[in-house]
Amino acid sequence: MNKVKKEGRFGIHGGQYIPETLMNAVNELTAAYEHYKNDPEFNRELQELFNEYANRPSRLYFAKKMTEDLGGAKIYLKREDLNHTGAHKVNNVLGQALLAKKMGKTRLIAETGAGQHGVATATAAALMGMECVVFMGEEDTKRQALNVYRMRLLGAEVIPVKTGTATLKDAVSEAMREWTNRVSDTHYCLGSVMGPHPFPTIVRDFQAVISKEIKQQILEKEGRLPDVVMACVGGGSNAIGTFYHFIEDKDVQLIGCEAAGRGVDTFETAATIATGKLGIFHGMKSYFCQDEYGQIAPVYSISAGLDYPGIGPEHAHLHDIGRASYVSVTDDEAVNAFEYLSRTEGIIPAIESSHAVAHALKIAPTMDKDKIIVITISGRGDKDCAAIARYRGENIYE
C-alpha cells in the first residue's frame, strides 16, 4: 500500500495533486491561513463583515405550513438565502478575500457555476478594492444570464469558458490555468470544499458558521439537537458547513443531496457518490464521475451549481465511514420542490437548494411528529425563475 501523508487528507481523500508551478502558492496560502485563523484581529474583522455586511446570523425558520402539510417531522429552514448576495457562498468569499488582502494580494480570480460564487467574489472584490476575474462555463452564462450581468455590474470581468462541456468543471480548470499564469498578485478564491489542500479545509472552516448557528438556534427553540440536518451537494460547501458542528453528535443524521439530473441510471447525471468512482482530479483524490479509462464524464444537472463531476474530499470520507449519507434527486423532483416551497412557505429556494427540499418532501412524512429536520436553503431562487419557467415550457427570458 501507498504511504500517504496525513496533511490535507480526509481518510484517503484530499491531498495536493497540482502542478509544481502552484506548489509554492498553496504553501504560502496554507502558512497564511494557519497564522490568521487564530489571529484575534482577523477573526474580529471577519465577524464584523459577517454581521454588518452579510446579514449574519441567518435565520433558522420554523416552516409551519410545510410541517403541517407533510404531517411528519418538524421542519426548520436555515435561511442562507437571506445572506447578502443571496447564498451561502458569501461566507467563504468574505473569509478568503480578507485572507488574500492580508497576504498582500490585489487580484481575485474565481470559477462559478450558477454564478452565486462569482457574484459573491465580485462583491467582496468591490468592497475590498481588489481586481476580479470570474471564469464561467459558456453554457452557464446562458442559463444564469442575470448573474453574469450582476458580476459585471459589480466591476468584475467575466470570461466565458468554451472548452469541454462549457460548465463548472471547465470553469475550475480554466481558473487553475489562469492561477498558474499569475500567482504573485493573485489569489484563487475557490468556491467549494474541493481542489488541493488547503482549500477544502479553509472553505469548510468559513462555512462552518452555518452549523454553529443552527446548533445555537435549535437549542434555543427546541432545547435539543435536530434528528436530521440536510443540504444539497455540488462540491459540498453548504453541506459541510451544515454538517460540521454536528459530526461529533452521532445521533444527528447527516444527509447530502446530489443532483441526479435525468436519473442516476442515465448518462445525464451529476450524482458523484451514486455513480462515480475513486480518482484524482482538480487537485484532490475523491470520487468522480468518469469512464473506465479515467476520462472525466460530461455530467449534467438542471442546476448549474450542482453540475460538477466530483465531490469534496471530506464528504467522500464521511461517506466512506458511513457518518453521512448521500442521496440523489432528479431535475423533476427538484423543480417540484422549487414550486412547492414557493407556494407553501412563500420562499423561492435556489434550484440547488431545491434538491435538499425535494428529499425532505420524501422523508418528512415518514417520520414521527416529534422528530426535527433542518434543511439548509443555500440560496434564493430568483436567479432560476427564467430557467424553471422554460423547463415548464413557458418562454420567458431575462
Place this chain on the structure above:
Amino acid sequence: MSNIKNAFAGGKAFIPFITCGDPDIDTTYKVVIEAVNNGADLIELGIPFSDPTAEGPVIQEANIRALSGGITTDKVFDLVRKLRETVTIPLVFMTYANVVFSYGADRFIRTCSEVGIDGLIIPDIPYEEKEEFTPYCDKYDVDLISMIAPTSEDRIAKIAKEAKGFIYVVSSMGVTGTRSSFSNDLSHITEKIREVTDVPCAIGFGISNPEQAEKMASISDGAIVGSAIIKILAQYGKDAPSKVGEFVKSMKDAVRKA
C-alpha cells in the same frame, strides 16, 4: 536505471512531444518514426485526458481531437508495442494522474515496463504526492520525471536530489503553449539543479523555433517542444508526418549548436 540517460549521452537532446491518436493512431505512429529518423533523442507520448489542466488551448484541442477519434489507454499501449519493433530511443508517457490511477497504478506501470516505456511525466503529481506512484515505478523500473518551475525556489534542491531519468524544467509560468519570452531565471535554476544532482535537465513549455531551442539547450541538457509540433498536426492532419520530420531536423540541428 532506465534507458533515459542514453538520450543525453550524445550531447544536447531534442525532445518532441506528440499527443497519441491526434488525429488517429496511424498518423501518430508515422510521426514518431519521422521524429526518430530526423534526430529526436527521446519522445514524450501524450496519453490524452479529458481535462488537461496544465495545457494551453493548442494541446487541449489535440486531446479533444484524439479522444473523439476513439483513443484509449489500451490503444496507446498497443501503439508503443508496435513502435518498439523498430524504435530504440527512450520513450516516456506524459499524462494526468487520473489516467494512471484509474487503470490501476500497478497495472499501468507494469504495462509501461512491458511495452518499453522508460518514464512518466505527470504534471498533477508534485513532489508531495509522488508516493502515489513511486512504489510501482521503483518496482518496474520506470522513472517518474520530476518537474521544476520558475516558482520552485527553495524546493529545487529537494526535488532535484530525488529526481530520476531527467528533470523537466518549466520555462515560464502558466500552461503549455508557444511563447515569445521565458523566465529570465532559467540558468539560475539549472545551476542549482547541477549543484545537487547529475541527472540531466531539459527545458520545456513554449519553445517553438530553432533560436529558442538553441538558447534553452545552451543552459541545460536539452529542449522539449510540444505545442509547436501539435500545431503542425492541427494544420496538416494525416499529412503531418513529413512536416514534423522537417521541423524536428531543424530543431535538432539547432540544439547541436548549443
